[in-house]
Amino acid sequence: MIVLKFGGTSVGSPAAISRIINILKDTDHAGKTLAVVVSAFSGVTDSLIDMARRAAAADVSYTELVNALEGRHKENATRFLKGEERKAAIGDIQSTLHELRRILDGIALLGERSARTTDLVMSFGERLSAALLARIFTVNGIEAAFLDARPLVRTNDNFGAARYLPDESFAAINAFFSQRKKLPLQVVTGFIGSTIEGQTTTLGRGGSDLSAAIFGAALGVGEVEIWTDVDGILTADPRLVKTAFRIDEISYIEAMEISHFGAKVLFPPTVKPALEKGIPIVIRNTFNPECKGTRIVADAAAGNYPIRGISSINHVALVRIQGSGMVGVAGFSARVFGALAHKGISVILISQSSSEYSICFAVLPEDAHRSDAALKEEFEQEMRAGSIEKPVVEKELSIIAVVGSRMKSTSGISGKVFHALGRNGVNVVAIAQGSSELNISAVIARQDEGKALNAIHEAFFLAGVRSVNLFLMGTGLIGGTLLDQIAGHREILADKDKIRINLIGAANSRRMIFRRDGLDPKKVKALLKDEGKLAGVPAAGVPAAGKNGAEAECASEPLKLAGFIKKMVSLNLPNACFCDCTASDDVSAAYAAILEQSIPIVTPNKRANSGSLEYYRRLTSYSRERGIPYLYETTVCAGLPVISTLRDLFLTGDRVRRIEAVLSGTLSYIFNNFDGSKPFSALLREAKAKGYTEPDPRDDLNAMDAARKALILARECGLSLEFANVDIESILPAACFKAKDVDAFFKELEKSDAVFEKRRSEAAAKGMALRYVAVIEEGAAKLSLRSENAASPFRSLVDSDNIVVITTDRYSKLPMVIKGPGAGAQVTAGGVFADIVRIARTLV
Numbered sequence: 001m002i003v004l005k006f007g008g009t010s011v012g013s014p015a016a017i018s019r020i021i022n023i024l025k026d027t028d029h030a031g032k033t034l035a036v037v038v039s040a041f042s043g044v045t046d047s048l049i050d051m052a053r054r055a056a057a058a059d060v061s062y063t064e065l066v067n068a069l070e071g072r073h074k075e076n077a078t079r080f081l082k083g084e085e086r087k088a089a090i091g092d093i094q095s096t097l098h099e100l101r102r103i104l105d106g107i108a109l110l111g112e113r114s115a116r117t118t119d120l121v122m123s124f125g126e127r128l129s130a131a132l133l134a135r136i137f138t139v140n141g142i143e144a145a146f147l148d149a150r151p152l153v154r155t156n157d158n159f160g161a162a163r164y165l166p167d168e169s170f171a172a173i174n175a176f177f178s179q180r181k182k183l184p185l186q187v188v189t190g191f192i193g194s195t196i197e198g199q200t201t202t203l204g205r206g207g208s209d210l211s212a213a214i215f216g217a218a219l220g221v222g223e224v225e226i227w228t229d230v231d232g233i234l235t236a237d238p239r240l241v242k243t244a245f246r247i248d249e250i251s252y253i254e255a256m257e258i259s260h261f262g263a264k265v266l267f268p269p270t271v272k273p274a275l276e277k278g279i280p281i282v283i284r285n286t287f288n289p290e291c292k293g294t295r296i297v298a299d300a301a302a303g304n305y306p307i308r309g310i311s312s313i314n315h316v317a318l319v320r321i322q323g324s325g326m327v328g329v330a331g332f333s334a335r336v337f338g339a340l341a342h343k344g345i346s347v348i349l350i351s352q353s354s355s356e357y358s359i360c361f362a363v364l365p366e367d368a369h370r371s372d373a374a375l376k377e378e379f380e381q382e383m384r385a386g387s388i389e390k391p392v393v394e395k396e397l398s399i400i401a402v403v404g405s406r407m408k409s410t411s412g413i414s415g416k417v418f419h420a421l422g423r424n425g426v427n428v429v430a431i432a433q434g435s436s437e438l439n440i441s442a443v444i445a446r447q448d449e450g451k452a453l454n455a456i457h458e459a460f461f462l463a464g465v466r467s468v469n470l471f472l473m474g475t476g477l478i479g480g481t482l483l484d485q486i487a488g489h490r491e492i493l494a495d496k497d498k499i500r501i502n503l504i505g506a507a508n509s510r511r512m513i514f515r516r517d518g519l520d521p522k523k524v525k526a527l528l529k530d531e532g533k534l535a536g537v538p539a540a541g542v543p544a545a546g547k548n549g550a551e552a553e554c555a556s557e558p559l560k561l562a563g564f565i566k567k568m569v570s571l572n573l574p575n576a577c578f579c580d581c582t583a584s585d586d587v588s589a590a591y592a593a594i595l596e597q598s599i600p601i602v603t604p605n606k607r608a609n610s611g612s613l614e615y616y617r618r619l620t621s622y623s624r625e626r627g628i629p630y631l632y633e634t635t636v637c638a639g640l641p642v643i644s645t646l647r648d649l650f651l652t653g654d655r656v657r658r659i660e661a662v663l664s665g666t667l668s669y670i671f672n673n674f675d676g677s678k679p680f681s682a683l684l685r686e687a688k689a690k691g692y693t694e695p696d697p698r699d700d701l702n703a704m705d706a707a708r709k710a711l712i713l714a715r716e717c718g719l720s721l722e723f724a725n726v727d728i729e730s731i732l733p734a735a736c737f738k739a740k741d742v743d744a745f746f747k748e749l750e751k752s753d754a755v756f757e758k759r760r761s762e763a764a765a766k767g768m769a770l771r772y773v774a775v776i777e778e779g780a781a782k783l784s785l786r787s788e789n790a791a792s793p794f795r796s797l798v799d800s801d802n803i804v805v806i807t808t809d810r811y812s813k814l815p816m817v818i819k820g821p822g823a824g825a826q827v828t829a830g831g832v833f834a835d836i837v838r839i840a841r842t843l844v
Contacts (some may be wrong), residue, residue, distance in 0.1 A: 001032055001033070001034050001219070001221045001222060002029070002032055002033055002034070002216075002221050002222060002223045002224065002225060003033070003034055003035045003036075003037065003212050003215050003216040003219065003221050003223075003224050003225070004023075004024075004029070004033055004035070004036045004037070004212070004224075004225045004226075004227060005036070005037040005038070005039075005190060005208055005209060005211070005212035005224070005225070005226045005227060006020055006036065006037075006038050006039065006227045006286060007039045007208065007226075007227065007228045007229070007286075008039040008040055008041060008042035008043070008044070008045070009042045009228065009229040009286070010039075010227050010228060010229065010286035011038055011039065011040075011041055011042070011129055011133065012041050012042030012043070013042075014076060014079045014080070016286060016287075017076065017080065017133070017136060019286050019287065019289070020036075020133075020227075020286065021136075021137065021140045021142065022289070023227070023286070023289055024036070024137065024142050024185070025141070025142065026289070033185060034177070034183075034185075034186065034215075034219055034221060035147070035185070035186040035187075035188050035215050035219075036133075036137075036144075036185060036186070036187050036188065037149075037188045037189075037190040037208055037211045037212040037215060038126065038129050038130050038133055038187060038188070038189070038190055038208070039125075039126060039129065039190050039191060039208040040125025040126050040128070040129050040191070041072065041073070041076075041125070041128075041129050044069065044072075044125040044128075044129070045122055045125050045191075047065055047068075047069060048069075048121050048122050048124060048125055049118065049121070049122065050062075050065060051065045051066060051100075051104055051121065052104065052107060052113045052117070052118050052121045053113070055104040055105070055107040055108040055113070056107050056108070056110075056111060056112055056113040058108055058111060060108075062104055062108070063101070063104075066097060066100060066101055066104065069097065069128075070093060070094070070097050073093045073128050073129075073132055074090055074093060076132060076136075077089040077090055077093065077132060077135075077136075080136040080139065080140070081135060081136065081139060082139075085135055085138075085139055088135070089131075089132055089135050092131050092132075093128065093131075093132070096124060096127060096128055096131070097124075097128075099124075100121065100124045103117070103120060103121060104121070107121075114159075115159035115160045116157075116159045116199060116200075118159070118160065119159045119160060119162075119192075119200050119201050119202045120200045122191075122192075122202050123150070123189075123191075123192045123200050123202065125191075126189035126190055126191050126192055126208070127148065127189055127192075129189075130146055130147070130148075130187045130188060130189045130190075131146045131187075133187050134146040134187040137185065137187065138184075142185055143184040143185060144184050144185040144186070144187050145183070145184045145185070145186055145187065146187055147176075147186040147187060147188045147189070148189055149188050149189045149190070149192060149193060149211060149215075150189070150192055150193055150194040150198075150200055151172065151194065151198075152169065152172040152173045152176055152193075153169050153172075153173075153192070153193030153194070153203075153211060153214055154168035154169045154172060154193060154194065154195070154196060155169075155193040155194065155195060155201045155203070156195065156201075157195045157199065157201065158201075159201055159202070160202060160204070161202070161203070161204040162193060162195075162201035162202060162203055162204075164193060164203065164210070164214055165196075166273070168196070169193075169214055169218065170214075170217070170218040173214070173215060173218035173219065174218055174219070177219060188211065188215060189211075190207065190208025190209075190211040190212065191203055191207040191208045191211060192207075192211075193211075203269075204267070204269075206267030206270075207267060207269075208267075209226055209266060209267040209270035210267055210269050210270045210273070212224050212226060212270070213270045213271070213272070213273040213274045213279075213281065214273050216273070216274060216277075216279050217273035217274060217276065217277040217279060220277065220279075221279060222279070222280075223279065223280050223281075223282060224274060224279055224280070224281045224282070225281075225282045225284055225293075226266070226270075226281060226282070226283050226284070227284050227285070227286045228265060228283065228284075228285065228286065229285065229286065229287060230265055230283075230285055231246045231284075231285045231288055231291045231293060231294075232246045232247060232248075232265070232283045232284065232285070232291070232293040232294030233246070233247050233250060233255065233258065233265050233266065233283055233294040233296075233309065234246055234247065234265075234309070235247060235308075235309045235310065235457060235461055236309065236310045236311070236453050236457050237311070237312070237453070240312075240449070240450045240453050240454070241310075241450075241453050241454050241457045243454075243457060243458070243461070243462060244457065245461070246291070246293075246294060247294050247303075247308060247309060248292075248294065248295070248301075248303075249294065249295045249296075249297060249300045249301050249303070250294060250295070250296055250297075250300050250308055250309075251296070251297065251298065251299065251300040251308075251405055252271050252274070252275040252296055252297070252298055253405070253438060254300065254308045254309070254403050254404065254405055254438070255271055255281075255296045256271045257311075257401065257403040257438060257439050258308070258309050258311045258401070258403050259271070259311075260311075260401075265283055266281075266283065266296075271296065274296070275298070278298055280295055280296060280297045281295075281296040282294065282295050282296070283296070300405070302406060303406070305404070305406075305460055305461055306404060306406050306407060306410040306413055306460065307402050307403065307404035307406070307407060307413065307460050308403050308404035308405070308406075309403050309404070310400065310401065310402055310403070310453055310456050310457055310460075311400075311401050311403065312398055312399060312400045312401065312449055312452075312453060313348065313362075313398060313399040314398055314446065314449060315364075315365055315396075315397075315398065315446060316348060316349075316362045316363065316364065316365065316397050316398065316399055316443070317362065317363055317364070317365045317367070317368035317371075317393055317394065317395045317397065318360055318361070318362050318393070318394040318397055318429060318430060318443055319360060319361055319362075319363060319368065319371045319372065319375070319391055319392070319393050319394075320358060320359070320360040320391065320392045320393075320394070321336065321358065321359060321360075321375055321379070321388065321389070321391045321392075322357055322358030322359070322388075322389055322392075323357070323358075323382070323386075323387050323388035323389045324357070324387055325382050325385075325387025325388045326356055326357060326358070326359070326388065327355065327356045327357055328356065329356075332356075332359075333352070333359065335378055335379075336359060336361075336375065336378070337361075338378075339374045339375060339377070339378035340361075340363075340371060340374055340375075342374070343370055343371075343373075343374045345363060345367045345370055345371055345374065346363070346364070346367070347361045347362070347363060348361075348362040348363060348364070348399065349361060349362040349399055349430070349432050349441055349443065350362075350432060351430045351431060351432045351443075360430055362397070362399060362430070362443060365395060368393050368395060369393075371391070371393070372391050372393050375391045376390065376391065394429065396445065396446045396447075397429060397443050397444065397445060397446055398443070398444055398445070398446045398448070398449040398452075399441055399442070399443055399444075400441070400442050400444060400449065400452050400453060400456070401439055401440070401441045402417055402439070402440045402441075402456060402460075403438065403439050404438070405438055407437045407438065407440070408437040408438070413440065414433070414440055416459055416460065417440055417442070417456055417459075418442075419459075420452075420455040420456050420458075420459040420574075421442070421444070421452055421455060421456070422627070423455070423575075423598075423627065423842075424451055424452070424455045424574045424575065424576075424598060425597060425598020425599075425628075426444055426445075426448045426451060426452045426455070427444065427445065427448075428442045428443070428444060429442075429443040429444060429445070430442070430443040431443075447572060448572065450572065451572045451573060451574045452574075454573070454574040455574035455575065458574065458575070462498075464498045465494075465498040465499075465500060466498065466499050466500070466575070466840040466841065467499070467500040467501075467502060467575055467840070468499070468500070468501050468502065468575055468576075468577045468836055468839055468840045469502050469504045469571075469573040469574070469575055469576045469577065470486075470501055470502060470503050470504060470505075470576075470577050470579060470836065471504055471505040471506070471564075471568045471576065471577065471578050471579065471599075472503065472505070472506045472507070472524075472579045472581065473506075473507050473564065473578070473579065473580045473581065473582055473587055474507070474508070474509075474580060474581035474582035474584075474587075475506060475507070475508045475524065475525050475528060475581070476508070476509075476581070476582075477825045478581045478604060478825055478828050478829050478832065479508075479579075479581030479582075479829075480525060480825075481825040481826060481828075481829035482579070482581060482829040482832050482833060483503075483506075483521040483522075483524055483525065484521075484829075485829055485830065485833050486501055486503065486521045486833065487520075487521040487522045489833075490521075493837070497837075499837055499840045499841075500840075501836065501837075501840075502518045503518060503519045503520075503521050503524065504516065504518060504519065504568075504571065504573065504576075505519075505564065505567065505568055505571075506519060506524045506528065507528070507559050507564055508525075508528045508559070509559065509582075510528075510558065510559055511528045511529075511556040511557060511558060511559050512528075512556065512557060512558075512559045512560075512563070512564050512567075513527050513528055513555070513556040513557070514567055514571070516571060516573075527556055528556050530556060561586055561587060561590060565590055565593065565594060568594075568599065569597050569599070575839075575840075576599045576600070577599065577600045577601075577602060577836060577839050578594050578599050578600070578601050578602070579601075579602045579603065579832065579836060580601065580602075580603040580604075580605045581603075581604060581605070581829075581832065582605055583605055583606075583607065584605065584607070585607050585611075587605065587607075588603070588605050588607040588608035588611070589608075591603075591608050591619055591630070592615070592618055592619060592622070595619065595622050595623060595626075595628050595630060596622070598626070598628055599628070600628055600629035600630065600631070600839050600842075601629070601630050601631070601632075602629075602631045602632075602832055602835040602836050602839065603631075603632050603634075603635070603832075604632070604634035604635055604638075604828055604831070604832055605632075605635070606635045606636075606705075606708045606709065606712065608632075609632055609635055609711075609712045609715065610635075610708035610709075610711045610712055610723060611723075612722065613715070613720060613721065613722055616715055629838070629839050629842055631835040631838060631839065632712075632835075633831055633834070633835055634828050634831035634832050634835070635709070635712055636663065636709045636712055636713060637661075637663065637709070637802045637804060637818070637820075637822040638802075638821060638822050638823055638824065638827045638828040638831055639820075639821070639827040639828060639830050639831030639834070640802060640804070640818050640819075640820050640821075640822060640831075641818065642713070642804050642818055643712075643713075643716055645806070645816070645818065646713070646716045646717065646806070647716065649806075649808055649810075650718075654808045654809055654810045654811075655808060655809045656717045656806060656807070656808050657777070657807045657808055657809065657812070658775070658776070658777045658806075658807040658815075659713055659714075659717070659774075659775070659776040659777070659804065659805070659806055659807075660773055660774070660775050660776075660794075660804075660805045660807075661709075661710070661713070661773065661774045661776075661802070661803060661804040661805065662771060662772065662773055662774070662794055662797060662801075662802055662803050662822075663705075663706040663709040663710060663774050663802055663804075663822065664700065664703065664705060664706040664709075664772065664802075664822075665692065665800035665801075665802060665821075665822050665823030665824070666687060666692050666693050666694075666697075666700035666701075666800065666823075667700065667701070667703070667706065667731075667772040668771075668772075668797055668799075668800050668801055668802060668822070669687050669692045669799055669800040670683055670684060670687055671769070671770050671771050671772060671785075672797050672798060672799060672800075672801075673799075674756075674760055674769075674770060676757065676760060676761065676764070679750070679753040679756075679757065680749070680752070680753050680756035680757065680760075681746060681749040681750045681752075681753050684697055684701075684746075684749065685746065692800055695742070696742050696745070697742070697745070698732070698736065698737060698745060701731050701732050701736075702730070702731075702732070702737070703728050703729075703730075703731065703772065703783055704728075706772070706774060706783055707723070707726045707728050707774075707781075707783055708723070709774070710726060710774040710776060710781045710783060711723055711726050711781060713774075713776055713781075713804075714726075714776045714781045717776060719776070719779055719780075719781070721779075721780075721781060725780070725781070726781045726782070726783070727780065727781065727782040727783070727784075728782075728783050729782075729783060729784040729785060731772065731785060732749070732752070733748070733751075733752050733755075735748045735751075736748045736749055736752070759785075763787040766787070766789075767789060767790055768787040768788055768789050768790075769787070769788055769795060770785055770786070770787060770788075771785070771786055771788045771792075771794040771795075771797075772784070772785050772786075773785075773786050773788075773794060793805055793817055793819070796819070797819070800821065800822070800823055800824070801819060801820060801821060801822065802819070802820065802821070802822025802823070803817065803818070803819040803822075804817070804818045804819075805817050806818070
């Protein structure tokens, strides 16, 4: 036999009541259900409290609330009942509400409401719903009777949160059920009971769950089913963690831990009566009865994960007391918590240092001031003497709790939890873990609650799936190509490699756009072009909503760099990544601030690393010391693995002696093809026509870009160089740089064709060819036009290839050569994409 409980949302509408009727008639419940415990209709308890509050304040509008309550219950009676049954039900409703009106009038007359009177007022919600539902069930073929639980569920007189008395309650319940044979289904009022003297009490918010467990335990049923509006106990709060999923089975103790730390599916004391009797509790969904829900049992199956779930308390305060007067003093903790208990303050979490110098505890925010006062009163003399410091109260905090019985037999759980938090920049204020190792709790900033829950949930439950929440600055040639590559490959990446790339924000030079649930990379460029609001453009993988005012909407807005960063930080998403695909000094100047928010950076932008040496060192040092990735492989030679190779050489103890490199794709193309068949100026025009140069070729031929790359390589080798220290041989005559526009530049360049041809022919006569090469050696960096013999690796270059030749202690006789395309949107974007994926791989 079983006992069922239906919560407020499960009885909140005619459609929901119809679902209950179907559940009671199905093969799992027909003929097996002894009692159905019901809550008040959804929202009614809050309305009743409001009525009492208004009445005490002499606000006569409480009568309007009573009328609305009457209308709601009459509407349901009219919907399900006919004839005499309807008339009788409406009569019951009117009679019950007549009693409520008299009580409220009395409150208004006295101008005050006690906890005892408030409990009596609140009891009307369950009394109305249970009486009406009993009639509705009966006319739908389920013989049922209304049962007011107050004479059966006996409690103490702690009004508002009364504790039930097991012996008295069990005896009364058993006496009632044993004295009657072939009882119809009992529709029981949840949430309420009474004292031995008969005064109405309530069991605390959510107490209908406890009512069901009390009846189940008293009757020794095989199972208690709690029907609500979710599929069971989930691995985390689905409002904060979108990837949370249902737990099939959980132990009583685990359920109590999860419920204590904020999981709203279950009222914590509910578990105790069932625990003592060994009765399983099943959490099921009224609106999805096909789902089997979550079973709460004494010994749950191990499960597939080392933890069972994650929960949190959204808002707490932390109180800390410390001082030398605590050390080695027996009974100090007893005085602390005795003082709090004397004031009726409940402590949520306790943490004490092993030195006994300090102790801290978490309380609800409304208890923080009283806790502070209680400690000052208790330790007044010690504080006056200076042996104990005044209490410190920290507010705006949350508690996250990782729960699971398997943690005791699985090493590394704590490490994984705190790695996930640290990796996402979540600072831990206090930690608590019992010797049972069932729960690891951490106090964190309230603003980090959602990020912390998602980070830990992903670390434990997503079976190796790692996600990156990407913010992209720059959607031009490189950024746009990156968007295309992400769009074309992310499904494969997710399915095969378990890496998810979620594009959350993007910006071009004029506008920016954000979507917490993710943007479709195929549509971002179009969205940024539109200056208005685009309705009906859903997030990637999210269908557009219907005509209910909740259409998926994306709106771009004018770009403000500070605003983009502020929005990225305020979203506070786990595993965030900032990608800069611009060549902007302003954007690169913001890198330090972004890293300080524990947000990794991926960039092909050379400005930061080729700027001041101090800024370069600041970024790389912060990244290294804090473990926040700063990846810039594509700043040199696009997608070629140059920087990572240098880093690996240093990490393994090798020493770089010399680097020689062709670092400019434009200059590589020009000199690879400068064979005398056409003048230098004509060859440059051809390169410009093919897109190998900037619109103004002087931006390439001034070798500034190649010099920045050489400087980055030099710094990666440990050289303390500023850009001004790089020796750059100018290729062009000064007159070319002074030309007013591109056409004038080419005319000046034609005047120098003979000079270039002479230098080329002189080299060719010796079997050599010209190449523009960067050399990093003996603490210096130099770029110059050199003549290379046929055996030179620089003679093997084709088109716009780059090459880096590295001579080290290990690679001395035969230098290491890295060669390939060093420019182009596809290879550069591919290298950036690889760095983003590398960010994901660091999340393990």
